[in-house]
Amino acid sequence: MIRVLIADDHHVVRRGLLFFLKTQKDIEVVGEAANGKEAVELTEKWLPDIVLMDLVMPEMDGIQATKKIKEKHASIHVLMLTSFSDRDHVLPAIEAGAAGYQLKDIEPDELVAVIRKIMAGENMLHPDARELLVEVKKEEENLPHVLHPLTPRERDVLSELTKGKSNREIASSLFVTEKTVKTHISNIFSKLQVQDRTQAALYAVKHNLTSPSNQA
Structure with a gap:
């Protein structure tokens, strides 16, 4: 039996899912949650095999609930079932650990097939979500710091720059001359592909380049 927990703040949606899933001989609905907080609590209580998780819910959204569930129970699968297919929802959901991402207009039989495939170890993404991930991967591959990697020393200088230090302070921290620091900053x-220190610092924070190279 596949033990399922339904998490959605709309009563009608929960009822519809419950009614249909009860017709499946290999699926048992162990509980219903009306928000993310309840989803986390009921997951802890019932330890389902898979959670059907809405994204936008009161008290705690589906992203945070998924993170909390996966942190404590890595083996429990989460299938996002939502109305949103934009990157602001898809990417955080996948990063949180969701094994699947489907839209609510999915056909009931297809939903059951997706649940079974996830339990078999497959990641089941809606075509829109899959296409978005491909686009994001291409974008990441073409980021300036990927195309033109910083040297370890440049990483060190950038790390110090993000702390708001002047060239003199950076030179002192890294035991180099100010002229050397200026050369590194220019590079x-x-x-x-930034114009000033502020842009460089923002870029570093956005792309996790704030740590030094740790190279002596």
Whole structure:
């Protein structure tokens, strides 16, 4: 039996899912949650095999609920069942650990097939979500710091720059001359395609480049 927990703030949606899933001989609905907080609590209580998770819910959204569930129970699968297919919803859901992402207009029989495939170890993404992930991967591959990697020393300088330090302070921290720091900063601007220190710092924070290289 596949033990399922339904998490959705709309009563009609929960009822519809419950009614249909009860017709499946290999599926048992162990509980219903009206918000993310309840989803986490009921997951802890019933330890389902899979959670059908809505994205937008009161008290705690589906993203946060998924993170909390996966942190404590990595083996429990989460299938996002939502109305949104934009990157602001898809990417955080996948990053949170969702094994599947489907839209609510999915046919009931297809939903059951998706549940079974997820339980078999497959990741089941709606075509829109899959296409979005492909686009994001292409974008990441063409980011300036990927196309033009910073040297370890440039990473060190950028790390110090993000702390708001002046060239003199950076030179002192890294035991190099100010002229050397200026050269590194010029190279950093060129590689990251930014115009000033503020843009460089923002780029570094956005793309997790704030840590030093740890190279002596």
